[in-house]
Amino acid sequence: MSAPLLEARGVTRMFAGLAAVQDLSFAVTPGAIKAVIGPNGAGKTTLLNLLSGFIEPSAGEIRLENRRIDAMPAHARVRHGMARTFQNLQVFGRMTALENVMVGRHVRTRAGFIAGMLRTPASRRESAAARAAAVKSLALVGLDGRADTQATDLSFGELKLLELARALASEPRLLLLDEPAAGLAMAETDRMAGVIRGINAGGVTVVLVEHNMRLVMSISHDILVLNFGRRIAEGSPAIVQAEPAVIEAYLGRDDDARADDA
């Protein structure tokens, strides 16, 4: 068994005395697609924000390739091979699709303010390379025909793919997806599933938070189920689906149902 790419040890995050995530430990093996599921308020998005550095844990450790990153600012984690998308789209609306993805190349390029103002040969070469890489990322999600369209003119489904392309442009080893299928129609969801599978086949490890079971069950190798910030189950889709605690968390307990009937 290979060493985990990402590891959480005893991670806890308190909000005003309430634990949104409590003493959570899990590992993500390189090359996996791991889904994090759970009822509303289970702490899934909090977990994603902890992993990507938008909030800091109250206790515990997060390790990326065995390096502790829980105190590292969000922007620095991207340099170390972590990228993410957002549940509610965070697209740069005043830029073209291509430019959005070029922003994703930020950590793989170096030109500073002065080099940019002087248009130094190095800065120009870098921009040209970033453009080429961005075109490739767009093609990977099937948006190559929309490169020069202003982002605000793209459809919702296209914007979700655009965010994905932008995250990919940073050449992540670990991609964190916050509800990639939220708001998508069934055909679009299937398209998204295909794109995620393709990205994973290209060697990128994926962690996704998702409500859409159709997507989760079709692409995940491994599922972590949270409820009230704690792990209630973990394993392959088949194991998780058969787990009584999971059924209970999603459907309510048997005697609850009986009480409702009475």
Add this chain to the structure above:
Amino acid sequence: MDSPVSSNSVSRNSYRVFAVVWALLLLFPLAAPNNFILNLGISWFISLALAGSLNLLMGYAGQISLSHAAFYGLGAYASGVLSAKFGVSPWLGLCAAIVLTGVAAFLIGWPSLKLRGHYLAMATLGFNVIMSVLFVELRGLTGGPNGLVGVPSLSLFGYEIGADIRFYLFAWFVVGLLMLLVLNLLDSRMGRALRALSTSELAAKANGIDVHAVKLGVFVLSAVMAGIAGFLYVHLNNFASPENFDFVASVMLLVVVALGGTGTYWGPFLGALLHVVLPEALRAFADFEILVYGVSLVLVLLFFPGGLSGAIARLWRLVGRGAAR
């Protein structure tokens, strides 16, 4: 298609248009009937440097400065005082203006840009008030409320650059260079980063952008550019007076940028034109000038959120649609 949000991208065309505009400006002195009109041209260059610098910060990076007039003044007094009182070469004065405005912006920006919200606006407001007091009270250096007199003109290769065609050409060159540097920046890695963070700081961070560092960098650049405009001003007029650099002047600049159209490259070109022409047109109103500015700001923001450049672009599209029909 009419997008709800205007683009802030730099296109290949921007360079071509810029080259044409700047070449035509070289012909302006031939068309100018007298020195008065020529001097309006010089004032326009200086206004453009100011509006362009504030637009870079406010329009593109989304950060509000209420002390751009103070940086303008700091640049003016730095070079003016050094050359008038200490006999230092104005070219060294230019270096001093650049360093002083850059350092001042760094010291204000570093802490205030760490905080979320419009702390930069508040910190710069305070800075402008402090600088206004210093410009007036450091009488020994600045000449106090009467202004700084005896500032020498610039000279280059033994030729004096007086307030005539020579200064016009000099300002044409300096401001042209500054605006070209801005255009280059906008189309570069850091330019994309600063345009990105004004839309979503969250997404900027998620893409590895050190939001604090980029904001600070833009603020410093923008302040230095205003300082260079101050250097031009003081050696053009051989004089500096504190009321040109007070808080009201900073607010006026904000209005100029908004009137021209924020976050568009051409906005400041039009805003600067208003900045130069309106005071002449509004001479009769004298002290009510700021009132006119205020009212026009409200009207523009209500009816033309894209400013003059946005209104013209809309008109252009309407005409195009009409012609296509």
